[in-house]
Each structure stands twice: as structure tokens, then as C-alpha cells.
Amino acid sequence: MAEQKPSTAIEAVESGLAAQGYIASRQIATAVYLSQQIEKPILVEGPAGVGKTELAKAIAAWRGMKMIRLQCYEGLDEAKALYEWKYAKQLLYTQILKDKLGEVLGGAQTLHAALDQLHDFGDVFFSKEFVEPRPLLQALEQPGGCVLLIDEIDKSDAEFESLLLEILSDFQVTIPELGTVSAITPPTVILTSNSERDLGDALKRRCLHLHIGFPEQRLEERIVESRVPGISQTLRRQMVGFIHEIRSLDLKKLPSVSETIDWARVLVLLQASELDTEIVKDTLNVLLKYEADIEAAQPQITTFIAKAARSNVFG
Amino acid sequence: MRENIHRFFRAARGAGVHVSPAESIDAMRAVAQVGFSDRTILRDTLLLTLAKSQDEKLALGDCFDLFFSQPEPRQEQPEGADEDPSQDTDQAPSSAAAGDAGGGSPQEELGPLAQMLLSQDRNATAAAIASAAGAASLSDIRYSTQRGIFSSRILDAMGLQRLRDDLDQLTATNPALAERLRAALDALREAVRDTVSQGLALYAREEAENLRNDILRNAPLARIERRQVAEMRALIHQIARRLRERYSKPRKRQRRGHLDVRRTLRRNAAWGGVPFLTAWKRKHRDRPKIVALCDVSGSVAQVSDFFLLLIHSLHEVVDDVRSFAFSSHLIEVSDILEAKSPEEAMAEIMSKVGFGSSDYGSSLVDFEKDFMSALTPQTTVIVLGDARSNNLDPRADILRRISERSKRLVWLNPEGRLAWGFGDSEMPRYATFCSVVRQCATAQQLERAVSDIVATYQ
Numbered sequence: 001m002a003e004q005k006p007s008t009a010i011e012a013v014e015s016g017l018a019a020q021g022y023i024a025s026r027q028i029a030t031a032v033y034l035s036q037q038i039e040k041p042i043l044v045e046g047p048a049g050v051g052k053t054e055l056a057k058a059i060a061a062w063r064g065m066k067m068i069r070l071q072c073y074e075g076l077d078e079a080k081a082l083y084e085w086k087y088a089k090q091l092l093y094t095q096i097l098k099d100k101l102g103e104v105l106g107g108a109q110t111l112h113a114a115l116d117q118l119h120d121f122g123d124v125f126f127s128k129e130f131v132e133p134r135p136l137l138q139a140l141e142q143p144g145g146c147v148l149l150i151d152e153i154d155k156s157d158a159e160f161e162s163l164l165l166e167i168l169s170d171f172q173v174t175i176p177e178l179g180t181v182s183a184i185t186p187p188t189v190i191l192t193s194n195s196e197r198d199l200g201d202a203l204k205r206r207c208l209h210l211h212i213g214f215p216e217q218r219l220e221e222r223i224v225e226s227r228v229p230g231i232s233q234t235l236r237r238q239m240v241g242f243i244h245e246i247r248s249l250d251l252k253k254l255p256s257v258s259e260t261i262d263w264a265r266v267l268v269l270l271q272a273s274e275l276d277t278e279i280v281k282d283t284l285n286v287l288l289k290y291e292a293d294i295e296a297a298q299p300q301i302t303t304f305i306a307k308a309a310r311s312n313v314f315g
Numbered sequence: 316m317r318e319n320i321h322r323f324f325r326a327a328r329g330a331g332v333h334v335s336p337a338e339s340i341d342a343m344r345a346v347a348q349v350g351f352s353d354r355t356i357l358r359d360t361l362l363l364t365l366a367k368s369q370d371e372k373l374a375l376g377d378c379f380d381l382f383f384s385q386p387e388p389r390q391e392q393p394e395g396a397d398e399d400p401s402q403d404t405d406q407a408p409s410s411a412a413a414g415d416a417g418g419g420s421p422q423e424e425l426g427p428l429a430q431m432l433l434s435q436d437r438n439a440t441a442a443a444i445a446s447a448a449g450a451a452s453l454s455d456i457r458y459s460t461q462r463g464i465f466s467s468r469i470l471d472a473m474g475l476q477r478l479r480d481d482l483d484q485l486t487a488t489n490p491a492l493a494e495r496l497r498a499a500l501d502a503l504r505e506a507v508r509d510t511v512s513q514g515l516a517l518y519a520r521e522e523a524e525n526l527r528n529d530i531l532r533n534a535p536l537a538r539i540e541r542r543q544v545a546e547m548r549a550l551i552h553q554i555a556r557r558l559r560e561r562y563s564k565p566r567k568r569q570r571r572g573h574l575d576v577r578r579t580l581r582r583n584a585a586w587g588g589v590p591f592l593t594a595w596k597r598k599h600r601d602r603p604k605i606v607a608l609c610d611v612s613g614s615v616a617q618v619s620d621f622f623l624l625l626i627h628s629l630h631e632v633v634d635d636v637r638s639f640a641f642s643s644h645l646i647e648v649s650d651i652l653e654a655k656s657p658e659e660a661m662a663e664i665m666s667k668v669g670f671g672s673s674d675y676g677s678s679l680v681d682f683e684k685d686f687m688s689a690l691t692p693q694t695t696v697i698v699l700g701d702a703r704s705n706n707l708d709p710r711a712d713i714l715r716r717i718s719e720r721s722k723r724l725v726w727l728n729p730e731g732r733l734a735w736g737f738g739d740s741e742m743p744r745y746a747t748f749c750s751v752v753r754q755c756a757t758a759q760q761l762e763r764a765v766s767d768i769v770a771t772y773q
Contacts, residue, residue, distance in 0.1 A: 006349040
């Protein structure tokens with residue numbers, strides 16, 4: 001292997017994602033590159049709104065693949081995630097084919113012979129035709145590969161994790177009546193988690209573990225730049241600086257990247273040219289989602305704006 | 316380099332990151348993809364494949380930085396530009412003659428270590444130290460007291476004995492060269508010492524922590540020193556995590572073979588009651604409900620502190636905890652503990668009820684008056700205290716009523732069994748109404764006690 005290859009390949013991932021409007025840090029790009037190379041799922045953890053789901057979307061768009069999303073929730077089971085038999089269709093077909101069956105079985109002389117013949121037809125009703133594929137099976141059946149996003153895995157039950165293990169390590173599932181279904185092209189699997197509960201070690205072992213935290217100031221500025229093109233440079237710097245100050249407070253829910261982008265859009269809509277106390281006070285509810293948080297931040301606004309402006313001058 | 320990565324896995328285990336063989340295979344595959352040329356990429360790669368949580372990432376990142384910062388062998392001796400060529404010419408014949416081992420001049424009989432030191436080749440020295448460290452199995456180092464022995468082992472493996480002989484000879488024949496060699500040897504010793512210290516930091520951390528935790532686990536909670544309180548808190552968090560992992564598993568167990576007739580009929584109503592789908596009986600297990608009464612009078616306060624910390628970090632396992640603190644009277648402290656950090660909460664509790672002389676009787680009266688409704692047949696009541704009621708009325712009758720209303724009544728006493736019943740201890744009288752009475756003076760006993768309580772619900 002050439003010396004420069006991996007680093008240039010990682011840069012290619014970075015620019016590829018950037019073209020889709022997703023500004024990735026070096027770590028994220030390395031994770032995406034590695035998951036491609038050694039065919040492992042990525043488990044993405046981090047606070048809400050830092051772009052975990054966006055990452056999957058960006059990868060799918062960049063590679064031109066379909067994205068299949070499985071939203072996890074409590075009580076999700078294999079009938080909803082993997083496959084289900086089309087009971088109604090099976091019943092309907094047996095009714096319609098009643099006569100036909102009678103004909104076929106009519107030739108049999110004894111009960112035993114009829115049973116043997118019936119055995120040959122029995123499998124007809126448990127064939128692929130009658131399987132309703134759910135997201136996980138769909139993902140395996142995509143001929144061109146796909147991006148499988150298993151969103152908020154921490155919301156599902158512990159049993160569901162075990163169900164995923166076979167898919168994550170071997171890209172196959174076993175359906176008792178049909179046998180093992182292997183992936184045509186191994187999908188790129190992204191799992192996201194908000195760390196509401198600790199995931200099992202077996203699941204973690206099968207994944208690359210990527211933690212996305214709040215981005216650095218520079219990176220966040222670039223994200224705002226790519227998402228909200230209409231914003232001026234000074235305002236961008238000021239608002240990102242302000243948000244970084246806010247994150248140093250002890251709040252119930254810290255504003256994350258999605259809030260930053262929303263706020264940038266709001267500021268553009270209000271045609272603000274720079275931050276001042278008035279406009280921040282009016283729009284603080286875009287950033288902070290709890291009344292208690294807003295109250296805690298209120299008295300600090302002026303100092304934070306000043307700080308953000310100062311870092312702007314020197315930075 | 317492959318060898319290095321394997322050593323790094325050992326170091327990672329030392330840093331508390333669990334690296335299973337399968338994970339190390341994955342990591343090797345990933346490393347094979349990215350190569351060794353770029354250190355930041357290598358770091359990211361190892362962090363992605365080995366670490367499985369944010370804490371592990373931090374620990375592993377530190378471990379990586381430490382591991383790949385090789386201590387450079389220091390060579391402080393100023394080296395004149397004119398001396399270098401002369402030395403090279405010195406060396407060339409000597410190394411050639413070393414193979415012959417003939418009777419040349421004493422200089423030519425120098426051992427390989429001496430030659431290397433005199434040649435001032437930093438890279439060669441570093442490589443020699445690394446390979447000698449491997450030969451001395453430095454990665455087996457466990458305690459800081461082993462530093463000396465490992466240093467000398469490494470030096471021996473490098474050929475110190477030969478160097479000493481060389482030095483003795485040189486002192487007689489060529490004092491100037493001997494002086495240089497001696498200085499170089501000092502520098503080497505220092506480099507080896509650094510290597511060993513680094514090895515200790517890398518490989519021995521787990522062992523040292525285990526040892527310290529072991530001591531801490533068996534130390535009496537009531538007499539713990541102030542500087543150890545933070546460590547103890549960390550230990551309690553560990554215990555809580557272990558209990559969570561053990562007991563937060565699913566609590567429904569199917570009882571195969573017992574048909575649940577009512578649910579089967581209901582489920583098959585659509586088919587006219589023909590049982591297509593069967594439903595089996597399930598045994599539902601409750602999550603523990605706990606009511607904790609903690610004595611916070613002077614002698615027991617510290618133990619209560621740790622106990623409350625443990626109970627309140629078991630959210631996944633325990634459904635419902637209500638905590639009460641008392642010394643001369645009793646208040647509910649659940650909200651304080653939920654809302655504040657452990658230190659602040661404990662300070663507030665202490666300022667409200669702490670440090671009084673304990674009066675079990677009136678505290679039990681307080682409890683019966685206001686909180687008796689908190690008890691259900693699923694509740695386990697835990698009383699933590701030394702049952703020393705200063706010769707006041709113990710009101711054991713209230714404890715009997717509490718015991719009758721609840722699933723179990725567990726008394727944890729920080730005092731040793733021998734002291735029960737002596738002086739003003741009312742323990743024997745209370746003990747008749749308790750399901751279990753056990754001593755609870757150390758973290759280990761605390762863990763066992765809580766573990767047993769939770770296990771009765773499984």
C-alpha cells in the first residue's frame with residue numbers, strides 16, 4: 001500500500017461529505033473510511049442534535065445509495081424490524097386455491113399419499129412470496145447496497161439488541177422457514193444512541209465506536225456557513241462564540257448544532273447584522289428549550305455577547 | 316511495529332480498557348488499512364476500534380500518548396565537532412577487531428555496549444533499550460517497588476557486566492575514554508530508569524488500582540480519612556454499576572407449558588375462539604421498592620452517606636426509593652438526594668437533622684405518623700443504624716408494624732456483632748422483627764447487603 005493512501009482517502013471522505021453539506025471532523029471521516037474498509041457498523045453516540053442521523057443521510061447521498069431507516073422504540077420486535085408473514089394473503093390464497101388443492105389431492109388413494117403430496121405444496125405458503133420484509137431484511141436485499149440507519153438503539157429493549165447481533169457481524173439473518181438470508185452487498189450500518197441506557201458489550205464489540213460531541217468553534221462556524229449561506233461572517237463568529245459560552249453554563253439541555261443552525265436561520269430572517277442584547281433576549285427560546293434554562297442564561301447575556309465579540313477581534 | 320501494537324493492547328488493558336482478542340483482531344485489521352505513517356490517524360483508528368465509551372476513549376487517548384512518547388536516551392556530554400571523526404576512526408578498527416577477539420590493544424576489546432555508547436548513536440541505544448526491555452519482560456511490571464529490579468534486569472540484558480570490565484580496563488589504559496564511557500553509562504542508566512517508569516505507568520496501573528480498591532473495599536466506612544472520601548465515592552459508583560449490570564436484565568420469565576387460558580381466548584377472538592395463537596403464563600417480577608431509614612447521628616453518618624449514594628445510583632434496578640434520615644427526629648430526604656450533587660445533598664441533610672443524639676423511638680414515631688403509607692407488600696425496608704438509642708424508649712412495637720406491612724425488613728448495623736446488645740444498644744430487641752440483620756461496616760459488606768436485597772426480587 002502506498003504511504004499516502006489512507007490519509008488522502010480520509011480526506012476524500014471528508015470532502016465527499018462536505019459536498020453533501022455535512023462538515024465532518026477528522027475523526028468522523030476516519031470512522032466512515034474504516035467502516036467501509038473493514039466492513040463494520042459504526043455506533044455513533046453523543047448528545048441530541050449533533051448530527052448523528054445527518055451523518056447517515058450524508059453518507060447515503062454521497063455514495064448515491066438508498067437509505068433505509070429503522071427507528072427504534074420500546075417494544076420493537078422482529079415482526080416490525082425484520083420480517084413478517086403475510087397471514088391474510090396466506091389465508092386468502094388457501095381459500096382461492098381450495099379447489100385446485102382438491103384436484104391435486106384428488107389423485108391420492110390413501111390418506112398417507114395425500115399427506116405426502118400436501119407436504120410438497122406446504123412450502124408454497126411459506127416462501128419468499130409471503131414474507132413481508134421489514135427494514136432490516138430490506139437492507140440485506142438491496143442489490144446495490146444501502147445505508148442502514150438504526151436510529152436511537154438505546155430506546156429499544158435489550159432483547160432487540162441480541163436480534164441485531166447476527167446482522168451486524170455477518171450481514172445475514174436466519175428465518176426459520178426459509179433458511180439464512182445473506183446480504184447481496186453488505187450494507188453500511190450506522191447505529192445511533194443518546195446513551196439513555198448502557199448498550200450491551202456484545203453489541204459494542206461488533207461496532208466501531210464513534211463519539212460525536214459538540215464541535216469546536218472553527219468547525220461549527222464551517223457547519224453554519226454550509227447550512228445557512230446567507231449569514232455574514234462577523235455575525236457567524238459572534239453567534240458561534242456566544243453559543244460556546246452558553247455551553248459552559250450548567251443547563252438542563254445544552255444547545256447543540258441543530259439549535260445553532262436554527263438560530264442562525266432566525267437571525268438571518270430577522271436581518272440582524274450583529275448580536276445585541278435585545279435580539280438575543282427575543283430569540284433565546286430558539287436556543288434553550290426549558291424555561292429554567294432561559295432564566296439561568298438571561299443575566300449572563302450581556303457578558304457573553306461581550307466575550308464573543310472580544311474573541312472575534314483577537315480570533 | 317506489529318509487536319508494538321500488541322504491547323499497546325496490553326498497555327490499554329492496564330489503562331482499564333477491555334480489549335478482547337476479537338477486538339484486537341479488528342484493531343489489527345483496521346491498522347493494516349491505515350498504516351503507521353500518520354500518528355493522528357493511527358490514534359483515531361485505535362480509539363475507534365478499541366474504546367467503547369467516552370471514558371474509555373479518554374483513558375485510551377492518554378495511554379496512546381504515553382505509549383508512543385519513547386523516552387529519548389539523554390546524552391548530555393558535549394561533543395566537539397573535531398572529536399567525531401577521530402572517534403569514528405577509533406570505532407571502525409575496534410568493531411572489526413571485536414570479532415577476532417585477538418590480543419590487540421585494550422581499546423579494541425570493548426564490548427558491544429561500550430562501543431554503542433561511545434558511538435553516540437541515539438537510535439541504536441533506544442532500540443537496544445527497547446529490545447532489552449522486551450527481554451526483561453518489562454510488561455510484567457506490577458508494583459512501583461519493582462522499579463529497581465527491572466532497571467537492573469534491563470541493564471544486565473544490555474551487557475552491563477561486560478561494560479564494567481571494559482571500564483576497569485580502560486581506567487588503567489585510557490583514562491580519558493573511560494571518563495567518557497562513565498558519563499555515557501550514567502546517561503544510559505537514566506534512560507533505562509525513564510523507560511521503566513513509563514512501563515510502570517503503562518502496565519501496572521490496573522494492578523495498582525486493584526490493590527488500592529481492595530484495601531479500600533475492606534476499610535471501615537465510618538473511620539475513613541477525608542482524602543479517601545472521593546476515592547470511596549468512585550468505588551461506590553463502580554459497585555453501583557456492577558449491581559446495575561447484574562440486575563437490570565429483563566424481569567419477565569415465561570413459564571413454558573402453562574397455558575394462559577384467558578389471554579389465549581382473548582387473542583383468538585377473531586377466529587371465533589379457535590386457538591391459533593397461544594399465550595403462555597408469565598411470571599412477572601417486580602422491581603424492588605425500597606424505603607431506607609438512615610441514622611445520621613455522628614457515629615453512623617459516614618456509612619449512611621455512602622449507603623444513600625449507592626441506593627440512589629441504582630435507578631435501572633430499583634423502581635422506587637424513598638429515603639429518610641434521622642437522628643433525634645426523622646425527615647424525608649429523597650428529593651434532596653435527587654436534586655443535588657452527593658456532597659451538597661449530604662451537607663444539607665446534615666444541617667437539617669445531622670449530628671443530634673440519636674433517638675430511635677421518636678424517629679420511628681415520626682415515620683409511623685407521616686410515611687406509613689409508603690409501605691406496600693412489595694417494599695423492602697432497610698434501616699441503617701447502630702440501634703444505640705441513648706437509653707430512650709426504643710418503640711420496637713412500631714418496628715413490628717413496619718415489618719408486618721412490608722415484604723422484608725433488613726437492618727444493617729455498622730457495628731460488629733459483638734457489640735450488639737451491650738451498653739445502650741437495642742439491637743437484640745429490634746432484631747426479633749427483622750427478616751435479616753447483618754453487619755455493614757465496609758464497602759464490600761455494603762455491596763453484598765444491597766445485592767442480596769435486590770436479588771430477592773429476581
